[in-house]
Amino acid sequence: MTSEQSWNAQVYQANAGFVPVLGRPVLALLAPRPGERVLDLGCGDGALTREIVEAGCEVVGVDHSPAMVAAARDRGIDARLMNATALAFEAEFDAVFSNAVLHWVGDADAAIAGVVRALKRGGRFVGEFGGHGNMAAVVTALAAVLGGHGVDIAAVNPWFYPTPNDYRGRLEAAGFSVDSIELIPRPTPLPTGMKGWLETFAGPFYAALPAGERQEARDETLDLLRQSLCDGEGNWTADYVRLRFAARLSGRRAPR
Ligand code: BEZ
Numbered sequence: 521m522t523s524e525q526s527w528n529a530q531v532y533q534a535n536a537g538f539v540p541v542l543g544r545p546v547l548a549l550l551a552p553r554p555g556e557r558v559l560d561l562g563c564g565d566g567a568l569t570r571e572i573v574e575a576g577c578e579v580v581g582v583d584h585s586p587a588m589v590a591a592a593r594d595r596g597i598d599a600r601l602m603n604a605t606a607l608a609f610e611a612e613f614d615a616v617f618s619n620a621v622l623h624w625v626g627d628a629d630a631a632i633a634g635v636v637r638a639l640k641r642g643g644r645f646v647g648e649f650g651g652h653g654n655m656a657a658v659v660t661a662l663a664a665v666l667g668g669h670g671v672d673i674a675a676v677n678p679w680f681y682p683t684p685n686d687y688r689g690r691l692e693a694a695g696f697s698v699d700s701i702e703l704i705p706r707p708t709p710l711p712t713g714m715k716g717w718l719e720t721f722a723g724p725f726y727a728a729l730p731a732g733e734r735q736e737a738r739d740e741t742l743d744l745l746r747q748s749l750c751d752g753e754g755n756w757t758a759d760y761v762r763l764r765f766a767a768r769l770s771g772r773r774a775p776r
Contacts, residue, residue, distance in 0.1 A: 529591035535716035540567035543619035546648040556614040562621025566592030607634030615644040623650035651763025652683040661744040676728040696767035
């Protein structure tokens with residue numbers, strides 16, 4: 521969901537097809553009911569969105585990536601191109617759902633304000649994304665590699681991994697009651713290894729380097745990470761930590 525990142529639906533499916541599959545528990549937390557109108561914030565290629573449709577809901581998906589919107593439409597989803605910080609809906613959804621997207625949204629409060637506007641009073645906001653400590657080894661390795669090439673990671677890191685306290689505070693300030701919010705460590709096997717993962721997700725970091733240094737930097741990152749995230753048989757596991765929450769819009773509306 522960042523402008524620096526380009527998404528290709530086929531490559532995403534190969535490198536990160538596990539993302540919607542592992543998002544099923546948050547779908548269970550949403551507990552979609554037939555007839556509900558649901559917004560899927562950051563619907564990607566629509567794999568999980570489709571499951572909400574199949575639960576009998578009327579679903580709109582939004583995504584920042586034209587390629588992902590096209591892939592979701594191919595699945596028959598009402599998918600629209602929209603930025604998470606500029607949701608253009610007004611009091612029309614019973615629930616907003618979001619899986620594996622909000623860590624890309626730097627202005628978290630703008631996204632939450634858009635969710636508040638989009639929900640009917642009493643509506644639910646249920647989601648999961650990278651929380652505090654997510655991909656800690658990867659972020660540390662990227663910091664070391666970029667630093668070695670003269671780039672301060674803080675200037676280019678697009679990922680937002682809040683603590684439960686931080687995100688709870690933002691939700692409550694916007695008018696939500698938080699039913700649950702927790703960090704869930706989830707070591708995740710990577711089907712195409714760390715190389716595939718970095719190719720799909722770490723573009724904004726390497727884009728900060730001159731083109732001639734990027735391949736070398738990718739190789740250096742893999743060398744650093746191999747020690748901790750790759751087993752003796754060459755299987756890579758990513759150190760994911762999810763922040764999963766369920767909140768309900770109470771009477772008070774956020775200031776616009
Ligand atoms: C995540 O799902 O936690 C994630 C995905 C891509 C980049 C960073 C984090």
